[in-house]
Amino acid sequence: MGTIEQGVRQVIGNCLRIKADEGVVIITDRQTNEIGQALRVAAEKITGDVQFFLMEDFGTRPITFPAGIAEALQRADVSIYAAQGAEGELQTFRRPMLQAIDANPKLRHAHMIGITPQIMTDGMCSDYAEIQRVSKWVYENVKGAEAIRVVTAKGCDFTARFSRDLKWLISDGDIQPGRWKNLPDGEVFTAPATVDGRVVIDGCLGDYFTERYASLADTPVTVDVRGGRAVRETLRCDNEQLRGELAAYVFETDANSDRVGEFAIGTNTGLTRLIYNLLQDEKFPGVHIAFGSPYPTKTGATWDSSAHVDGVIITPSIYVDGRTLMDQGRFCFD
Numbered sequence: 001m002g003t004i005e006q007g008v009r010q011v012i013g014n015c016l017r018i019k020a021d022e023g024v025v026i027i028t029d030r031q032t033n034e035i036g037q038a039l040r041v042a043a044e045k046i047t048g049d050v051q052f053f054l055m056e057d058f059g060t061r062p063i064t065f066p067a068g069i070a071e072a073l074q075r076a077d078v079s080i081y082a083a084q085g086a087e088g089e090l091q092t093f094r095r096p097m098l099q100a101i102d103a104n105p106k107l108r109h110a111h112m113i114g115i116t117p118q119i120m121t122d123g124m125c126s127d128y129a130e131i132q133r134v135s136k137w138v139y140e141n142v143k144g145a146e147a148i149r150v151v152t153a154k155g156c157d158f159t160a161r162f163s164r165d166l167k168w169l170i171s172d173g174d175i176q177p178g179r180w181k182n183l184p185d186g187e188v189f190t191a192p193a194t195v196d197g198r199v200v201i202d203g204c205l206g207d208y209f210t211e212r213y214a215s216l217a218d219t220p221v222t223v224d225v226r227g228g229r230a231v232r233e234t235l236r237c238d239n240e241q242l243r244g245e246l247a248a249y250v251f252e253t254d255a256n257s258d259r260v261g262e263f264a265i266g267t268n269t270g271l272t273r274l275i276y277n278l279l280q281d282e283k284f285p286g287v288h289i290a291f292g293s294p295y296p297t298k299t300g301a302t303w304d305s306s307a308h309v310d311g312v313i314i315t316p317s318i319y320v321d322g323r324t325l326m327d328q329g330r331f332c333f334d
Helices: 004-015 030-044 067-075 089-102 117-121 128-142 209-213 240-252
Strands: 024-028 050-054 078-083 108-113 147-151 157-161 169-171 179-182 187-190 194-201 221-226 260-266 286-292 308-313 317-320 323-327
Touching (some): 004 108, 030 050, 030 078, 050 067, 194 308
Antiparallel strands (some): 147 317, 157 194, 194 221, 317 323
């Protein structure tokens, strides 16, 4: 564990590497304002060109992505989104914001949805040289994979298959121009060509579900996937309210919200436990998949969805074309 100040220095200095002649945009909200202000102060020590936006200044949450922020992002060299999620804002705010970020080829963006003081002193204080080493090792082992099987003691057993037309990406805290990455970082991910089998999500869920339901250890979500799509009648969860909300999200948002858009392996070996905040937990060594958007501008997928809900799977065994990459949550390094 470190301090918020150390976490801020990691964001500003190691991951974004802000320079004196660069323009910076920081977007935060009232709940996260302490972190937002700390990032602002640190950035202003380097550059005099910092624009600071508080989301509630634009109305009651959920809000629509404002034109003023879009214009600022067009001109910026660096941007940071450090705020909490609100139900509906993935569609109304964050996806349009990320589209604006993708449209600026020089922009380096740190995406910190759900960031908390705990994460700033934990995941943001990890050894990023080690994260980069592990991420490169995982990438080298999976980049040419035809199939990856994921198995857990709780009954998860599915196989994802991959296409050479879809890119594997390393997300290790090294943010380059024209790129955005979640912080804290540590994952290697792609869009699978297809997925078949039973998925048991026993860690936590993404979007607004994490804050609402936290740990799924006692109420895991089980769903069968066929041809890359979740099968509605197989969705199971002992928490009936969660099951109903997740069913509506996955099967009713749009035509592709039931499709597995992301397959990812967490590589932040500095993390020792889940904290039930997806921003950090998806980087925990293991597997997470997402139903919905495959991030087509990153992976090269030819389809999209307005939904994206991650599911963290704990202590998996991972088999890459039959070779063991991870055994019950532990990497099997060469």
